[in-house]
Amino acid sequence: MLYSYAVSRVRDPHAAEDLVQETLLAAIASAGSFAGASSERTWLIGILRHKLVDHLRRRLRERPPVESARDGMADLFDGRGHWRTAPSKWGGDPHALAEDAEFLAVLDRCLSRLPARTAHLFWLREAEGVETAELCERLDVSPTNVWAMLHRARCGLRECLRLHWFGAGDRR
Numbered sequence: 001m002l003y004s005y006a007v008s009r010v011r012d013p014h015a016a017e018d019l020v021q022e023t024l025l026a027a028i029a030s031a032g033s034f035a036g037a038s039s040e041r042t043w044l045i046g047i048l049r050h051k052l053v054d055h056l057r058r059r060l061r062e063r064p065p066v067e068s069a070r071d072g073m074a075d076l077f078d079g080r081g082h083w084r085t086a087p088s089k090w091g092g093d094p095h096a097l098a099e100d101a102e103f104l105a106v107l108d109r110c111l112s113r114l115p116a117r118t119a120h121l122f123w124l125r126e127a128e129g130v131e132t133a134e135l136c137e138r139l140d141v142s143p144t145n146v147w148a149m150l151h152r153a154r155c156g157l158r159e160c161l162r163l164h165w166f167g168a169g170d171r172r
Contacts, residue, residue: 001039002048009052009123013113019055023048031071053138056120060139103165110160114153122153 002023007015026047027034034043078084111119121139124130125146130138135146 002044005045005048006052007122008108015055019051020046021166022051028077057140060117098160104163105162109155110157111165113160114156118149118153120158121149122157125150 002020003016006014006019006023010016023044029042034040038046045085075084111123114122117139121135124135124138125132132143132146135141136143139146141149
């Protein structure tokens with residue numbers, strides 16, 4: 001369970017194995033402080049989440065991200081900042097879509113095409129519900145940077161899903 005959680009976040013089996021090992025070592029070292037207020041599974045996931053954030057910070061310090069206005073987003077907007085092609089209305093049920101395995105596989109592929117830092121930030125915010133203030137603290141970025149990265153992620157996901165899900169036949 002820990003390995004699946006880690007590999008879904010870092011998309012690297014070796015890094016996921018290392019993170020799980022670090023999590024288990026930290027759990028063994030602090031077993032005496034486990035109060036039993038939650039399940040052991042929840043406690044271990046909490047430790048792993050902190051290890052994931054530390055891992056992301058290390059990766060970002062080792063290799064700074066390269067994100068610019070020329071990252072593929074500029075051609076989606078005209079000179080005034082408006083969409084070149086307006087988003088189409090979609091009448092599907094988002095809750096049903098969130099449980100569709102095929103859609104989730106396409107979403108995962110689309111997320112993997114985003115810069116790693118942007119994809120991670122988007123996942124923390126939208127899937128795990130982490131608030132902006134906590135994102136700023138965890139990732140050592142400003143609120144303005146968080147919102148800009150979320151905007152880029154949403155634009156990139158919109159275009160990728162338009163091409164690979166909504167435009168790939170009638171799945172609505």
